[in-house]
Amino acid sequence: MEVDSQEQLQRKQSTYLSLDENFEIQKEVYRGQQYSQIYFARLHMMRTLLYSLVPNWKSHLPVCTVLELEEGKECIIVGTLYKHMKLKPCILDEYSKERSVAPLIKPHNFMHQDDYLVLEDESGRVKLGGTKLSPSVYVTGVVVALHGKETSAGAFFVEDVLEAGLPPQIERPLKSREDKYVVFVSGLSIGSSSSNPLQFQLLVDHITGHLGDEEEQGLAAEIVHLVIVGNSVEISHGLLNGQNLASKDQSRLSEPFKELDILLTQIAASLPLDIMPGSSDPANFALPQQPLNRCLFPGSATYNTFRSCTNPHCFELDSIRFLGTSGQNIDDLTKYSEAKDKLDFLERTLRWRHLAPTAPNTLGCYPFTDRDPFLIDSCPDVYFVGNQEKYETRLLKGLEGQLVRLICIPRFCETGVAVVLNMRNLECHALTFGTQISS
Amino acid sequence: MTQIETLGILEEIQALVSDKLQVVSYKWLSRHFLVSSNVAKRLLAEFVEKHGSGLEVVYSLSGWLKNSPSNYHIQLVSRHKLSEAKQEYDGNCRADVYSVQVCIPEDPAAIWNTEFLQAEELFKRPAPVDNCLRDNRFCGISASFVKRNVDGTTARVAAAQPDSAGTSGPSKQNSSQTNAALPSQQNKVLQSSSKVAQHTPIMVKDVKSDGIREVHNLAVKPSTDKKKTTSLPSNKNKDQNGKSSTGNEGSLATLWGRACTKPKSSSVPEVGCDSIQNFNGTADAQICAREAVEDENSDLDAYEVNFRRASYGEGNKKRRVVFDFSDEDENEDAVNLASPDPPERKSLLGSEQDSKTLVPERPNSIVDKPNKDEVNIKEETMTDGEPNISLREETSLVSKRTNGRNSVVKLESQLPDTAPNKMDEVTDAAPNSPKRRKVIKTHIDDHGGEVNEVVWEGEETEVKKVENHMPKKVGSGTTNAEANTVTNTTNRPSAPQRSPAVGSTAPSNPGGKAGNKKAGNAKDPKQGNILSFFKKA
Numbered sequence: 008m009e010v011d012s013q014e015q016l017q018r019k020q021s022t023y024l025s026l027d028e029n030f031e032i033q034k035e036v037y038r039g040q041q042y043s044q045i046y047f048a049r050l051h052m053m054r055t056l057l058y059s060l061v062p063n064w065k066s067h068l069p070v071c072t073v074l075e076l077e078e079g080k081e082c083i084i085v086g087t088l089y090k091h092m093k094l095k096p097c098i099l100d101e102y103s104k105e106r107s108v109a110p111l112i113k114p115h116n117f118m119h120q121d122d123y124l125v126l127e128d129e130s131g132r133v134k135l136g137g138t139k140l141s142p143s144v145y146v147t148g149v150v151v152a153l154h155g156k157e158t159s160a161g162a163f164f165v166e167d168v169l170e171a172g173l174p175p176q177i178e179r180p181l182k183s184r185e186d187k188y189v190v191f192v193s194g195l196s197i198g199s200s201s202s203n204p205l206q207f208q209l210l211v212d213h214i215t216g217h218l219g220d221e222e223e224q225g226l227a228a229e230i231v232h233l234v235i236v237g238n239s240v241e242i243s244h245g246l247l248n249g250q251n252l253a254s255k256d257q258s259r260l261s262e263p264f265k266e267l268d269i270l271l272t273q274i275a276a277s278l279p280l281d282i283m284p285g286s287s288d289p290a291n292f293a294l295p296q297q298p299l300n301r302c303l304f305p306g307s308a309t310y311n312t313f314r315s316c317t318n319p320h321c322f323e324l325d326s327i328r329f330l331g332t333s334g335q336n337i338d339d340l341t342k343y344s345e346a347k348d349k350l351d352f353l354e355r356t357l358r359w360r361h362l363a364p365t366a367p368n369t370l371g372c373y374p375f376t377d378r379d380p381f382l383i384d385s386c387p388d389v390y391f392v393g394n395q396e397k398y399e400t401r402l403l404k405g406l407e408g409q410l411v412r413l414i415c416i417p418r419f420c421e422t423g424v425a426v427v428l429n430m431r432n433l434e435c436h437a438l439t440f441g442t443q444i445s446s
Numbered sequence: 447m448t449q450i451e452t453l454g455i456l457e458e459i460q461a462l463v464s465d466k467l468q469v470v471s472y473k474w475l476s477r478h479f480l481v482s483s484n485v486a487k488r489l490l491a492e493f494v495e496k497h498g499s500g501l502e503v504v505y506s507l508s509g510w511l512k513n514s515p516s517n518y519h520i521q522l523v524s525r526h527k528l529s530e531a532k533q534e535y536d537g538n539c540r541a542d543v544y545s546v547q548v549c550i551p552e553d554p555a556a557i558w559n560t561e562f563l564q565a566e567e568l569f570k571r572p573a574p575v576d577n578c579l580r581d582n583r584f585c586g587i588s589a590s591f592v593k594r595n596v597d598g599t600t601a602r603v604a605a606a607q608p609d610s611a612g613t614s615g616p617s618k619q620n621s622s623q624t625n626a627a628l629p630s631q632q633n634k635v636l637q638s639s640s641k642v643a644q645h646t647p648i649m650v651k652d653v654k655s656d657g658i659r660e661v662h663n664l665a666v667k668p669s670t671d672k673k674k675t676t677s678l679p680s681n682k683n684k685d686q687n688g689k690s691s692t693g694n695e696g697s698l699a700t701l702w703g704r705a706c707t708k709p710k711s712s713s714v715p716e717v718g719c720d721s722i723q724n725f726n727g728t729a730d731a732q733i734c735a736r737e738a739v740e741d742e743n744s745d746l747d748a749y750e751v752n753f754r755r756a757s758y759g760e761g762n763k764k765r766r767v768v769f770d771f772s773d774e775d776e777n778e779d780a781v782n783l784a785s786p787d788p789p790e791r792k793s794l795l796g797s798e799q800d801s802k803t804l805v806p807e808r809p810n811s812i813v814d815k816p817n818k819d820e821v822n823i824k825e826e827t828m829t830d831g832e833p834n835i836s837l838r839e840e841t842s843l844v845s846k847r848t849n850g851r852n853s854v855v856k857l858e859s860q861l862p863d864t865a866p867n868k869m870d871e872v873t874d875a876a877p878n879s880p881k882r883r884k885v886i887k888t889h890i891d892d893h894g895g896e897v898n899e900v901v902w903e904g905e906e907t908e909v910k911k912v913e914n915h916m917p918k919k920v921g922s923g924t925t926n927a928e929a930n931t932v933t934n935t936t937n938r939p940s941a942p943q944r945s946p947a948v949g950s951t952a953p954s955n956p957g958g959k960a961g962n963k964k965a966g967n968a969k970d971p972k973q974g975n976i977l978s979f980f981k982k983a
Contacts, residue, residue, distance in 0.1 A: 016588070218483075436516035
């Protein structure tokens, strides 16, 4: 048994604080509650907030509810937006007697130029007109304040929009002088035909300090945390069609997990790791997804460094706040609105102060009765989304001095790219792996 | 490393690569020869110098890319492409030998295969053993804060420690989760097994059924399994109830494998009362322990999921796990159609105690709470009042609010008879006859109400009426629910044992349960209860 003669490098550590309680569902109960309650909670919270912001915005105008609108009177109304979309799939279409000429393949984006917005509060709803509010930007579920007046047609002509804006950010003590890195990876898709296990093994080897020379291992020793952002396994759908599985197929079901567990054991033995569920993982479908069961990871769950987390996931490392999802919220926004790039969507969700405004409209969501857990109260320092097409990042500056690093994490099985964040200065770089040996 | 050792290793590598055509990666080498990764890489480099002429070598190249400056790129390249690939990097990039093989396979992942098989093999070793996979000892970075929880004890994962079982066996006082196969742990095994033995007598006798007050019997139902798992994340406690000392490599499959719940009466005495069916946290503990254990190998033989202690409240009196049964409201209407599990050695030992505890309790419960929520215990009627029938019958006793019903009286009169019945099998622990099955039969009774009966087919029949009328108790639905949560001794969300049902069955009990529904719906009004609308028909 040989021990290296030189000093072994020590891995750096940082204090971890999990802020996931908001996303955990303690007693999942379906007593026939409807989604109106979550909308009401959302409207209530956001409206209180917007009312406090309105005086700074346009203090001379009265604020009224939708029913109190009078024709020609300029006022401010606050409510939830609803976007009426022509192409939005409706369950009733399946039952319609006439089959329209609409194509059978579902478009990736359901937008149409005829979409219009409607503002709704408890008292009523009113159609919105005017060019200020572009239906392509907004989605159902966003709470905004609108300045305008009612037209003779009964619609509300919008002159100005007030969004909640970036939430306040807790001051981060600039104490860290040293480089500490956090690695994000998502979309491992172990078990799928496109995943390359060698690539992930290289990542594991690099992070754990096997690969490379001392200098590189020194770099690796500065990695303090790894976050696996969803879609770690992929089980072929052929096995999941509800039929009874033959015994030989049953092992195929569990193979991806065993492989993942072995790899996670290697990681967990060396640094703290968080694993979040994604859309293809065996977790519940509706947001917030609950942590993956520890039984799935018999080997790695025994480590104190292993943490199974919810999706969305919020945590603090050395008092730097991280918030992120496995991608379902942004993917849904992509379907129902448009933007230049995914980072714009991220920014919008921050400005709307809501992680997933389309939940529960088009995004599966648990019917909360007393709160809306997706509201963002405090601005994170790092805001990430996983399972995207490519790696993108931007530093967002808020009006009140907030600084947020927005990160889109690409799917590792397709791109071989992981993202590394330096906690000292919120700088990001990509960690890419190539295994095309002979080409 | 001495010269001789080095040479020896190099020769071995030569043999592996050329003769066995194996891919030798540095990782594989380090695990195989128990050297650190850095040393393994040096060895491979030496090997390549000396013997690598006819072989293919794969290098791992890492550094910052020239074109995209914030991209740290790590790639595997073959020997000929190495210089070319280095161009893409800005400045210094490091190259290390990654692997040596006879030829480079088409699919790069094949290079990974051998290494992975080795990792898998290391992974499958028994949980208490630390090995180089589990503590990552051969890497270049040590992380002393990493701890691995094995059987409820935390063992520090220390890098650079010899691969001995000693590191993993610290304080195992409460855990008898031992692997008898490991010689170094023999002592521990003996220790813990003796502890188990000590516990055994206590456990077995301690069949004290807190009876009515026990809230759950985790034994059987899938629904409770879920509850178990929800409590998992919070629970990494020690296993206090001792486990089978016979190398309890419980595979996770056993948790769900109710199929293996065969009574192994022979193994009970030695093994002690390891039981999955435990109330007081043993389920948790077991699950935790099982988590900690590698999914070894379905050594189902060594570990039988059979410890169905037919009683609750055994062993650990101190710990009591309370599971959240808030969904009992909805579940109370569910009638369990599953065939009950065979009654394992019905704690004959316990039954007397049961009766003793039971009898005084029941009248209390009935008398003391006449206006309180119903005590909801199912009682199955027995054909005869022999105590021994306890073995073959289940007890389900339902008492209800005394609104002038004589059911209560009947109940009491029945008490002595039914006392011996296994309170421990409060739920439908099936009596001996394995042929019994529960079947729901629906029919319309005299008053026009729909009656669902759960009838045993087989030797004995039990009539559990799920009556739909509850005359004077408009609020009975809710109270029943409350009663259920309070006093639900059944391990499954029990069918609402409506008072009329008991009343009706009670008198008819002695007469055998041959499906007498009519029996006493004495207080059935002509009108149905509005709540019946919501009950499962």
